[in-house]
Amino acid sequence: MFHSRQDVCHSRARYSERVTVRTSGAAPRSDVEAADAGARETAARARTRRAILEAAATVLSSDRSASLSDVAQAAQVGRTTLHRYFPERTDLVEAIAAEAVERTRAAIAAARVDDGDPAAALRRLAFEYFELGPWYMVLFNEMAEGETAFWADAEEAEEPVRQLLRRGQEDGVLDDQLSVPWLLRTLWWMLFNAWSMADEGDLSRSDALRMALRSLEGVALARPEERAG
Amino acid sequence: MFHSRQDVCHSRARYSERVTVRTSGAAPRSDVEAADAGARETAARARTRRAILEAAATVLSSDRSASLSDVAQAAQVGRTTLHRYFPERTDLVEAIAAEAVERTRAAIAAARVDDGDPAAALRRLAFEYFELGPWYMVLFNEMAEGETAFWADAEEAEEPVRQLLRRGQEDGVLDDQLSVPWLLRTLWWMLFNAWSMADEGDLSRSDALRMALRSLEGVALARPEERAG
């Protein structure tokens, strides 16, 4: 099973091999070499790279089956150029994943998850996470299986959040009948729900966020009145 | 945008045309004709059809990018045979969609959504819906855009559920701060969450269902203590 994904990986491996194997004596003729040299990250290159990444996040988040042409077009960049920066689709997705993890860390830091009331911290976190919408939508669309490396990174980055949830449960502020992984995933799903409804235009972004927060609190907050039962 | 999906539809239209256009006088040589004649639904054909549909639901729900070969293999059927029953991928997905809507109606009926306490009815419904897992996972995987016909059917089939939610809100049993569409989608997302976690083996099916129900109630049930605020 999962042949298609595997095959993508194979072809990538084959390509990388071809690139790296080239002994330095060979004529540095092709465009790939130029890209390789550009690892120095000129200002121009950095800008282009950002544009592509940004566009990719937007396009791939709203249309799971968008082609690289679509991405290039959205980035207002030739398909060739796109390939210069991200030789294969995998590379692009990996870059987006890296960016997503990066932003996740930033969001967690900004939410100050270790400070004060866990419920308030969770709320702050949800606000921050909400901004990551497109980035994670891409990942959930593109990466069905495999890509274990990314998920490991993401899990590690979210460790503080898990700690927050545990703390909340211990303090009796959060429902301890629900497991930490469940709560974490619920957080994400709530935000996905909000994102997609906002995307489809059924709802304003702010209304979506409001409902997501309210729902999240409904799920995660301890339910004192039930404790008797 | 969304070219690829469109193109699939185009090719399908082209094919159908070719089939239907054939005037009855032509020599009934090809396999397609045989399939056409088999519309009588022999017992054997019905069984094969079921097997394919069932396998498709299983495979396509757990692996979004599974090929028709994978499906055929899972159904223990030749790829040729699969194409005899469902000439194009679209046909297969449509059949699954139809089955899903069918089962949705059945689930709603079984849950007796119009009877008694809305909260209890919602709980019953969640139990019933939980069984539909694979069928809907396929649809959410395959049908990114378009397929409006299906979604219309699905929406129509779920009208009783919307009515239930409205009733619950009017009775003060369900939270009226959350819109009915939001609640409905939340119900589905909760179940998805449960399905996927169970699929990945992180959780037993029953634990997953338990948490989903508890979470759902956390979201949907009115929160009396907050009413003061």
Add this chain to the structure above:
DNA sequence: CGAGAGTGGAACATTCATGTTCCACTGAGA
């Protein structure tokens, strides 16, 4: 004014899922 980085476009090769055809095999019923 050159030189070279950065780019876009046309074009080609490859790969894969898909759709389609044809033929041989099997088993159940007339």
Add this chain to the structure above:
DNA sequence: TCTCAGTGGAACATGAATGTTCCACTCTCG
């Protein structure tokens, strides 16, 4: 036994996305 529906497998055709190369253009910087 003959027949025929149902099937599987090999094979070919197609179309799309992808990966890759080459060339011409346009800037900017020396």
